[in-house]
Amino acid sequence: MKNLTVYIVFIVAVVAIGALIGVNNVPGEWYQSLQKPFFNPPNWIFGPVWTTLYVLIGIAGARTWIRRPTGTRMRLWFTQMVLNFLWSPIFFGMQSPVGALVIIIPMLICIIAFMVLTFTRDRLSSLLFAPYALWVAFATALNASIVVLN
Secondary structure (H helix, E strand, C coil): CHHHHHHHHHHHHHHHHHHHHHHHCCCCHHHHHCCCCCCCCCHHHHHHHHHHHHHHHHHHHHHHHHHCCCCHHHHHHHHHHHHHHHHHHHHHHCCCHHHHHHHHHHHHHHHHHHHHHHHCCCHHHHHHCHHHHHHHHHHHHHHHHHHHHC
8 A cells, every 4th residue: 555655646746746837838929939840749749748758757756766765766766857847947938948958968868877777676667768768859859959940
């Protein structure tokens, strides 16, 4: 029962904080006016993708917490989460693609480091981060392209 509570707390916290940040940092006229690369996805895709990713991130975080709440893997999980939650306010709120790029690159590094360090100890948590790593790599390319185009 204790482990179920940990899972619920992690998943609900990650999804709720992510949703709250998303609702308070929606793309507006400023974002619409930016030049975007040809591979820019439609806006409607971001909500479902991030909700799914946040559930996977929450599960991986809970699994890591249950195994070792004070270890390097948990610190990496929290670090990437802080960076994740900072990205939208910097990109959309502060209207700073350059600032957001400065955030997303170390975020991607933390995600990959988490996957590498977790792979032998908890392969499932590492694999749960794979779609997240791919999406953030794509988002990094999109963010960098917006910087270059504008």
